Amino acid sequence: MAAELEQTEQAVYSSASSARTIPNDDPAYAIDEESKKTEAEDGEKDVAVEKVESAPVFDVGEFPDGGLRAWLVVLGCAAGTCATFGLVNAWGVFQAYYTTTILKGTSPSTIAWIGSIQYALVFIPGLVVGRIFDMGYVKLPLGLASALLVTATFLTAECKEYWQFLLCQGIAIGLACGTIFGILMGAPAHWFKRKLGRAFGVMALGSSIAGTVHPIIVKNLIQSVGFPWTLRVLGFIEIVLLAIQFATVERRLPPKAHTGPFLDFSVFKNVSFTLYTTSAFTAFLGLYTVLTYIDVNAVSIGINEDLAFYLLSIANACSAVGRIAGGLLADRAGPLNIMTPATLVAGVMTYVWPFANSVGGNIAVAIVYGASSGVFVSLLSTPIVRMGRMEDVGVRVGMCFTVMALSAVAGPPISGAINDATGGFKFTGIYAGSTVMAAVVFLMMTRMSLLGGLWGRC
Known part of the structure; x- marks a missing residue:
C-alpha cells in the first residue's frame, strides 16, 4: 500500500480552480513531507490517502515537457494552424480581387461579409469542439474537418456567384478551420506543463508564417496563373500541411467520465x-x-x-x-x-x-x-x-x-x-x-x- 500511495501522491498536481493560484510546478503540496516520512504507520497512511482523494487534480501522470513525441505534436499543431489561417489571413487579397473582377458591381461591404463570416467561424465553434476534445475525440474531427477544408478550397476555385463564395469560402472553410483550430488548442496542454508557453509559441508560428507568406503567394499566383489555379495550389499546400497534422496530433491522457x-x-x-x-x-x-x-x-x-x-x-x-x-x-x-x-x-x-x-x-x-x-x-x-x-x-x-x-x-x-x-x-x-x-x-x-x-x- 505504501508503494501505491507514493505513486498516487506523485501523480497529483495542484489546481487553480479552487486555490485561486496558478498551479505549482512541483507535485501536489497537499501531501506534506512529514506524512511521507511516517506513512509506514497505518494511521498516517489513512490520513494521507484521504488527502490524496480530496486534493484538486490538475493532471494525472508526469508531463513529458519535451522529447520527440511531444514536439511532433507541437509541429503538427503548427502545420494545422498554418493551413487554417493561411486562407483566413489572405482574405484582404481576395477582397481586393473580388471587388475589381469576379464580383465587380457588388458593394465592398457585402463582399466583406465573406471574410467576416469565415473569420468568426474560426473561433465560434470552439465551445462545442472543445467539449468534443474533452470527450476524447481527436482524429475523427480532424479528419472530417480537413477533408471539408480541402474540398471547399477546390470548390472556391469554381465559384462564380456571390452566394457560392459565401457558402464555400465563408461558411465551409470557416467551419472547417474552426473545428481544426478548436482541437489543436487543447493538444499541447496534454504534453507540456513547465514548457507550455514555448510549446504554444512554436505552435503559433504556424499562423504567423501563414500571415506572412500566404498573402504574398495569393497575390503573385493570381497575377501569374489566374484565380482558379491559385486556389488549387493552395489546396495542394493544405493537403501536405493537414497530413502532417493528422499524423502527429493526439491526446496523451484518456478522457475522464463526464456526467454533467x-x-x-x-x-x-x-x-x-x-x-x-x-x-x-x-x-x-x-x-x-x-x-x-x-x-x-x-x-x-x-x-x-x-x-x-x-x-x-x-x-x-x-x-x-x-x-x-x-x-x-x-x-x-x-x-x-x-x-x-x-x-x-x-x-x-x-x-x-x-x-x-x-x-x-x-x-x-x-x-x-x-x-x-x-x-x-x-x-x-x-x-x-x-x-x-x-x-x-x-x-x-x-x-x-x-x-x-x-x-x-x-x-x-x-x-x-x-x-x-x-x-x-x-x-x-x-x-x-x-x-x-x-x-x-x-x-x-x-x-x-x-x-x-x-x-x-x-
Missing part, C-alpha cells in the same frame, strides 16, 4: 476565468485594427501601394519573433507577467499608428506592433489551461474563444465605421488603442484575482 451537461457554463463561476475572458473580448475589439488597416492607411497618406502591401507581412513576420520570445519568457516568469506589458506596448503602438506619416514610421509601427501583439496571441490559451482541471481544458479554451470571436468579428467593422464617419484613421486608432488598454486593466485584475495581490509568478 454537454456544455458546462459553470466555468464562469471562476472569477479569474471570467476576468480573463473579458480581457480577451475587450482586446479583440481593437487588437486587429492595425493589422486590418495598416496598408490602407499607408496608401491614403501617399505611400506606394506595392510597399504598403508588404507592411502586413512585415508585421506578421515580427509577430513570429514575439510568439517565440513570449513563450520562452512565459515559462520563466509566468504567462500573465509577460502578456500584460506586451499588450500595453501593443496598445501604445495602436495610438501611435495613425500619426506615423512616413515610410520609416509605418515600418517601425509594423515591427513593434507585430512583435508585441504576437506575444498576446501566442500565449492566449496558456493562462486558461492553468485555471482548472485538465479534463475540462477544451471547454475552458472553447468558451473563451467563442466569446472572443464576437469581438474579433465586430472590431474591424467598428473601426471601419469610425474611419468612414471621420474621414481618417486618427479616431480609429484612439478607439482601438483604448480597447487594448482596457484589456490590460482586465489582465491586471486577473493577476490580482489569482495571486491575491500585485506581485508573484503568474
